[in-house]
Amino acid sequence: MDIERFNSMVARLERESAADPRGYRVKVALLALLGFAILGLVLAALGFGLVALAGIAVGLTFMGSAAILLLLKLGKLLFLLAIPLWYTLKSAVRALFVRLPAPQGRELKRAEAPALFAALDRMRASMGGPRFHHVLVVDDLNAAVMQRPAFGLVGWPRNYLLLGLPLLECLGPDEALAVVAHEYGHLAGSHGRFSAFIYRLRHTWGTVQAYVDHFQGWLGRLVAPLVGWYAPYFNAYTWVLARADEYRADAASAELVGAHNAVHALKRVNLVRPLYQRFMQQTYERTRDEATPPADLPARWAAQARSGHADDDAQAGQLHRWLSDALDREGHVTDTHPTLRARLDALAGDAHGLPPAVDGPSAAEAWLGTGAAALRAEIGSGWASGIASAWQERHAEFQSQRARLGELRALPGRDTDQDIEMLRLALDLEPDTDWRDAFAVFNAAHPDHPVGLYFEGLARLAQQDDDGLALLDRAMDLDGEAIKPACERAHAYLAERGDKERAETYAERWRQRAALEAERDELEGRG
Numbered sequence: 001m002d003i004e005r006f007n008s009m010v011a012r013l014e015r016e017s018a019a020d021p022r023g024y025r026v027k028v029a030l031l032a033l034l035g036f037a038i039l040g041l042v043l044a045a046l047g048f049g050l051v052a053l054a055g056i057a058v059g060l061t062f063m064g065s066a067a068i069l070l071l072l073k074l075g076k077l078l079f080l081l082a083i084p085l086w087y088t089l090k091s092a093v094r095a096l097f098v099r100l101p102a103p104q105g106r107e108l109k110r111a112e113a114p115a116l117f118a119a120l121d122r123m124r125a126s127m128g129g130p131r132f133h134h135v136l137v138v139d140d141l142n143a144a145v146m147q148r149p150a151f152g153l154v155g156w157p158r159n160y161l162l163l164g165l166p167l168l169e170c171l172g173p174d175e176a177l178a179v180v181a182h183e184y185g186h187l188a189g190s191h192g193r194f195s196a197f198i199y200r201l202r203h204t205w206g207t208v209q210a211y212v213d214h215f216q217g218w219l220g221r222l223v224a225p226l227v228g229w230y231a232p233y234f235n236a237y238t239w240v241l242a243r244a245d246e247y248r249a250d251a252a253s254a255e256l257v258g259a260h261n262a263v264h265a266l267k268r269v270n271l272v273r274p275l276y277q278r279f280m281q282q283t284y285e286r287t288r289d290e291a292t293p294p295a296d297l298p299a300r301w302a303a304q305a306r307s308g309h310a311d312d313d314a315q316a317g318q319l320h321r322w323l324s325d326a327l328d329r330e331g332h333v334t335d336t337h338p339t340l341r342a343r344l345d346a347l348a349g350d351a352h353g354l355p356p357a358v359d360g361p362s363a364a365e366a367w368l369g370t371g372a373a374a375l376r377a378e379i380g381s382g383w384a385s386g387i388a389s390a391w392q393e394r395h396a397e398f399q400s401q402r403a404r405l406g407e408l409r410a411l412p413g414r415d416t417d418q419d420i421e422m423l424r425l426a427l428d429l430e431p432d433t434d435w436r437d438a439f440a441v442f443n444a445a446h447p448d449h450p451v452g453l454y455f456e457g458l459a460r461l462a463q464q465d466d467d468g469l470a471l472l473d474r475a476m477d478l479d480g481e482a483i484k485p486a487c488e489r490a491h492a493y494l495a496e497r498g499d500k501e502r503a504e505t506y507a508e509r510w511r512q513r514a515a516l517e518a519e520r521d522e523l524e525g526r527g
Contacts, residue, residue, distance in 0.1 A: 123184060270323065443456055
């Protein structure tokens with residue numbers, strides 16, 4: 001189903017649900033039953049094929065010597081038909097009952113974090129949901145609740161709570177509990193048992209689709225068309241319920257910890273994400289000078305996360321821009337999570353005010369206690385080990401580039417290509433230096449050199465000099481291949497400054513160029 005048809009269907013179903021909520025839920029229930037019927041039909045068809053072949057073989061054996069002779073002649077054919085049916089049925093049953101991989105993370109025991117488990121116990125008692133079988137700390141700016149059935153896609157689910165340590169460093173305990181309670185609300189059925197069942201079934205069909213994509217041979221040809229037809233309809237019909245369920249999960253979270261904590265948590269999550277991205281970008285930039293990755297990355301983030309609030313006018317202005325971007329972000333039709341603005345409106349929260357600085361210990365400190373430092377060290381060591389090889393390769397590349405830069409600088413006479421290579425390497429390897437004048441001298445001598453204009457534009461944008469935009473425009477006019485990279489840099493620069501209207505003009509030019517390149521590649525492929 002293409003996206004336009006999906007959009008149209010969702011819009012129609014939203015109107016239908018609003019006009020007759022009870023009747024709509026009945027339709028969703030029937031559609032869920034159809035899904036089970038499809039899975040049953042596939043298995044039954046395979047089983048019937050095997051039984052039919054076996055029946056033919058048995059029947060022929062009781063029809064006399066002529067039939068037995070026919071059976072001997074047809075035996076090879078029956079055998080060849082039975083083998084793929086048997087393996088297809090076997091693969092289908094195995095796919096339904098194969099165990100999904102367990103979420104990965106550092107498992108916490110109750111004795112390690114009594115404050116955390118006490119908070120989870122209070123949440124469970126208040127919301128009336130199932131217990132968590134595993135609580136994992138992960139190196140991610142996120143929190144999630146996952147279910148893993150004991151037998152593949154069915155049977156006695158095990159509930160996992162995944163807590164991202166980077167996120168816990170940014171939130172207060174009540175704000176972190178608001179995030180967890182929202183996810184837990186889906187399992188606890190805060191939006192009703194039927195909606196909770198549909199919520200879990202959506203994830204189940206997502207898993208089914210993932211398995212079907214890997215089916216080969218007879219099984220793939222048999223199952224893929226059915227699942228490919230059914231899954232989009234199921235997603236569209238249940239999307240309306242899922243969107244409403246997100247609001248109910250927010251309401252359940254607010255009921256548990258207070259609407260103000262739920263509002264602050266929603267805002268802070270959207271503010272710390274760009275802060276964390278900038279932190280990680282700055283970390284990777286250290287590959288220029290350091291041969292090994294820092295093993296204390298989580299501890300460094302913990303220190304910076306506490307300063308991620310409006311300490312001064314510049315920081316406050318940046319946070320307001322990030323919040324404004326999050327509020328203006330439009331949701332995709334396939335995204336069941338409403339926009340931030342819609343969620344804040346539903347909680348009657350002030351959309352534009354920044355959340356206050358976390359007063360007191362962070363959730364990491366409050367929930368993990370003295371074990372927080374040990375967990376930071378453990379996760380940091382694992383991160384450093386996992387990235388060490390790629391980090392060292394990148395550092396070696398920088399060292400090679402430094403050597404090349406030294407060679408170019410030592411040349412008594414450089415040609416045009418060597419000059420621009422030297423300046424490009426200097427801009428990349430020495431970002432703290434202002435290279436505007438050096439590029440201006442080069443471009444004065446070579447006024448129509450698109451590469452020189454492009455890099456001077458970058459050098460000026462790096463110094464918050466708007467004249468860099470005009471240089472990027474000129475580079476794009478001279479060389480169409482510069483359009484996409486130049487538009488990306490210009491868009492990022494303007495978006496960071498909050499100039500969304502001008503940023504969009506570059507985004508649109510990028511899209512036009514991308515469409516042109518795709519059409520060109522298609523024509524070349526045909527040729």
